[in-house]
Amino acid sequence: MVNILYKIRYYLLAVVATACVLLWPGARAATAVDNSLATWFLKDDPALRAYADFRTRFGNDEVVILVVHDPQTLLQPAYFTRFRALTRQLEALPTVQSVTGPGNARVPGRDLTGASARPLLGPGTGAAQVRAALHDRPTLGGQLFSADYRSARFLVELRNLPDFDNRRAEVLAQVQRVVDAHFSPAQAYLGGVGIVYAGLNALSQHDFGLFLGLGYLLMFGVFLGLYRNLRLLLYTLGIVALSTYLTFGIYGALGYRLNLMTVLLPIVIILLGIMDSMHVINERNLLARPGSPALADTLQTLRNVFYPCLSTMLTTVAGFLALLTSPMAILQTFGVFAALGIFFCLLFTYLLGVLLLPHTRPAPRATAAASVWVGQFYQFLLARQRLFTALSLLLIAAFAVGTTRLRTDTYTLGYLPADHRVVRDHQAIEATWGPYMPLELLVRPRPGHTLHDTAVVQAAAAFTDSVQTLTGVGRVFGFQSLYQGGLEAQAKGKARRLLASQGALNAVHRQLLTPEYAPLARQFVHEPSGTGRITISGTMLSARQLTAKMDSVLGMARATLGPVATVQPAGYQPMYSGIVRYVTASQTNSLLWSFLLVFALTWAFIRDFRLAVLTVLPNLFPVLVLLGLMGWLGIPLDTATASIAAIVLSFCTDDSIHFIYAYRQRRRAGLSPAEARLTTLTHIGPTIVLTSVILFFGYSSMLLASLKTVELFGALTALAIIGALYGELVIFPLVLERFDREPGAKPKPVAGGR
Incomplete structure (x- = not known):
């Protein structure tokens, strides 16, 4: 031979x-890089199919979390102007689906009509007006500012592009450039699964x-x-x-x-x-x-x-x-x-x-x-x-x-050096805003129930109260938060009691279907399937810790939502775990x-x-x-x-x-x-x-x-x-x-x- x-x-x-x-x-x-989920998981993997289904219903769950911090206060007209400009430029990016934050937040009126909604940070708005507007709307305020008004959060939802995994680095670089044009790295911090991954x-x-x-x-x-x-x-x-x-x-x-x-x-x-x-x-x-x-x-x-x-x-x-x-x-x-x-x-x-x-x-x-x-x-x-x-x-x-x-x-995150910007930003977000990494849950009402039934909404609110007692859990926002926020605009401190009123919930539900609020509602309610989404913000965990945390969360979900709905983990985190x-x-x-x-x-x-x-x-x-x-x-x-x-x-x-x-x-x-x-x-x-x-x-x-x-x-x-x-x-x-x-x-x- x-x-x-x-x-x-x-x-x-x-x-x-x-x-x-x-x-x-x-x-x-x-030599081109492809770290898409398709390279990691088999095509018939149930977790991959479930993730694809979740993204089809609610869009790209890979949200960029932007936190802006000032050690004194953000309630200043100069910041309001910069927030509006930042939001407009981010929304103008072709790869961005939507931006949720103080720069474009609208305050609903008492009658819950779209015409009465007004911008939170309109021209000429002062600090006292912002405080007054959010005082009676804690659900809305908790998503925009920290309690001391030193930190503000923007959620940048990216478009569900077919080649998103391959373009992740490019998309995030565009977002980073826009943010850097308005705030210094010492003031603005980016976080999220995609940021760490990239x-x-x-x-x-x-x-x-x-x-x-x-x-x-x-x-x-x-x-x-x-x-x-x-x-x-x-x-x-x-x-x-x-x-x-x-x-x-x-x-x-x-x-x-x-x-x-x-x-x-x-x-x-x-x-x-x-x-x-x-x-x-x-x-x-x-x-x-x-x-x-x-x-x-x-x-x-x-x-x-x-x-x-x-x-x-x-x-x-x-x-x-x-x-x-x-x-x-x-x-x-x-x-x-x-x-x-x-x-x-x-x-x-x-x-x-x-x-x-x-x-x-x-x-x-x-x-x-x-x-x-x-x-x-x-x-x-x-x-x-x-x-x-x-x-x-x-x-x-x-x-x-x-x-x-x-x-x-x-x-x-532990693979990155301690002085890497991703690590520094992560630590800064947790220090100034709190736990922020999203854990998604998919809620399916049982036969005979809908998402806006009093029993389902009250059970979801009880679940929110329970899960927030867990160590490392921060804010929780989901379909039930939309109803509670709408009731806060109408009834101030009586909103929690009105969760038991089917008539009040029906009114909020009708309002969520209007063009004014439909884009926000679509992020947490999928009308064709009647399923809802709950996002739990938590500390960044290892895969093993995340599995244990999910077990605890699902146990609470069964105890509160179990009689009226089924709950399952969704999005990226279950795959990571x-x-x-x-x-x-x-x-x-x-x-x-x-x-x-x-x-x-x-x-x-x-x-x-x-x-x-x-x-x-x-x-x-x-x-x-x-x-x-x-x-x-x-x-x-x-x-x-x-x-x-x-x-x-x-x-x-x-x-x-x-x-x-x-x-x-x-x-x-x-x-x-x-x-x-x-x-x-x-x-x-x-x-x-x-x-x-x-x-x-x-x-x-x-x-x-x-x-x-x-x-x-x-x-x-x-x-x-x-x-x-x-x-x-x-x-x-x-x-x-x-x-x-x-x-x-x-x-x-x-x-x-x-």
């Missing part, structure tokens, strides 16, 4: 070049691009320092670059765009690309002899490592395809294209191998030095087997206990299937059940290290870390299969188990050590990132690499020595690594 590949190498190169040209539009399209997305793209580039430079710099051979560096770079390009070319051509998971694809490809190339390079360094033909050495090298490289490709591909068991579309897509990139790594390891390696000189210095070091370490290990066995068991126990402390959660369940299922399913598939393929490759078990089990150690450290350090398992275990298991198995393949060859050649272990370690060990050094330094550079997701990914991957190195050089040899040995056999002195 290697000979055939050599004969047709130029034809294959032409095919690759043609593919690169044809896939250029796809590669370019793939800030996280922008910073993640910046950090991953920057630190992935730095990681590449550092890894390849260390590679060049170790081998001191530019052509070997070009060989490795070619494998990684072509594999990445073609993977993203196909990815983009199929309509996919970059998201928070697929930005990890280059990391996976560089991991496997470097490991494949270094197995070839180190095999050639050990095989080459002075004066031997470079072409013959190259072809023999490629023959020697073909079967283990093929096996590692298959096991690693199987490991990533195990992500197809995840209930999250984003992880399924990541698994498929990671598998494709790994296939390309093997392809170009061999194609570029027959093209470039015959024109390079062997670089045995680093390989020979590492081989000597590994041999000496193995002798040291043998002399202290009990000590290292005890240490290994202690580490396994410690990390196993750590996994019991592991929890699943995600808190997106459900990520915990999805991540747990993804991690469990993918790891289980990954392990089973890797074991099955390893067994098929080795054809020895006992050796297959001995090969795969030690590879769980770095995974245990990873999950145990996360448990001890309090790092939650979330969307940013859900795939790391599968990645770690994949690249660990790569080295083990090369090890066991070489070990089996030596055993079949008649060497004793001890001799086979020593010669295998000195032969394969250099690759294990050198790749670990390169990858550790590359991923450690991500510790300098400002985004927590990047920092955690780099730190955890670097620590897992240390665990993998310990597993390969200590645990694996000890396991083989214990369970695959001949009584009385002793290793013979071996001079080289062959």
Whole structure:
């Protein structure tokens, strides 16, 4: 097969070049960012369908919360003028559906007729008039100003555009520019789910691009320092670059765009690309002899490592395809294209191998030095087997206990640095206005009831009173607030009692259907289905905390609204809270299937059940290290870390299969188990050590990132690499020595690594 590949190498190169040209539009399209919900959730996911239904009824729930603060007071004519101008400019934006705030608020008259409604901040309006107008209308006033009139809130409803997720950053930037034109960042604060999401997305793209580039430079710099051979560096770079390009070319051509998971694809490809190339390079360094033909050495090298490289490709591909068991579309897509990139790594390891390696000189210095070091370490290990066995068991126990402390959660705001504007604005809003993140509820009256029935409205008002007793809950506004606000305009302090009057509620309901109030009513009442909306403002929570809070809220809803209506969570927050369940299922399913598939393929490759078990089990150690450290350090398992275990298991198995393949060859050649272990370690060990050094330094550079997701990914991957190195050089040899040995056999002195 290697000979055939050599004969047709130029034809294959032409095919690759043609593919690169044809896939250029796809590669370019793939770099666009798409973090829409469709990339995260499966199309038939009930949560996604429910969210789409909610947006169809009530519009885009991704509201921008703008809070303007003055430590003295906002009840000044200058502020009134700026509020009106700000509102007009925001409403003029083509991407804004509506603005609700002091700048366009209207005060209904006592007779509830549209003609009697007047602007709250009309020309010439003074502070006393505003206070008087809102004094008897606390429902309206509570939505516009804080109790001390030092803070004002504007709700900017964005249009429900079909491509909104892709245009989020652009839309929010337009809103930010308008706000900045009227108020300084020290006075005006923006918040909301979209604001956090856009800030996280922008910073993640910046950090991953920057630190992935730095990681590449550092890894390849260390590679060049170790081998001191530019052509070997070009060989490795070619494998990684072509594999990445073609993977993203196909990815983009199929309509996919970059998201928070697929930005990890280059990391996976560089991991496997470097490991494949270094197995070839180190095999050639050990095989080459002075004066031997470079072409013959190259072809023999490629023959020697073909079967283990093929096996590692298959096991690693199987490991990533195990992500197809995840209930999250984003992880399924990541698994498929990671598998494709790994296939390309093997392809170009061999194609570029027959093209470039015959024109390079062997670089045995680093390989020979590492081989000597590994041999000496193995002798040291043998002399202290009990000590290292005890240490290994202690580490396994410690990390196993750590996994019991592991929890699943995600808190997106926590990924941003403390000095980021999104974080500062969030803290300022909660300090000056109070809890503001919306939790939506959908209310469906039971048969025989409507939203404006006295029983339903009174139950909703009772629910509002109950839910506001929960810690972290601020203002609550919903369909019932429209009726209460209308009654406050008519009856002042008697409004609450009039909630029991069906006639009074019918009058308010008729008024809400008029053109004057219909736009506001449509935000909380969907007439065709007869359903209502209640928005609870709360503190920003992690997904796990939000789930617990929703359980409490729904319990209160059943106790108050239950007899007359059904209540269910709606909007974006339930999907955010459900990520915990999805991540747990993804991690469990993918790891289980990954392990089973890797074991099955390893067994098929080795054809020895006992050796297959001995090969795969030690590879769980770095995974245990990873999950145990996360448990001890309090790092939650979330969307940013859900795939790391599968990645770690994949690249660990790569080295083990090369090890066991070489070990089996030596055993079949008649060497004793001890001799086979020593010669295998000195032969394969250099690759294990050198790749670990390169990858550790590359991923450690991500510790300098400002985004927590990047920092955690780099730190955890670097620590897992240390665990993998310990597993390969200590645990694996000890396991083989214990369970695959001949009584009385002793290793013979071996001079080289062959």
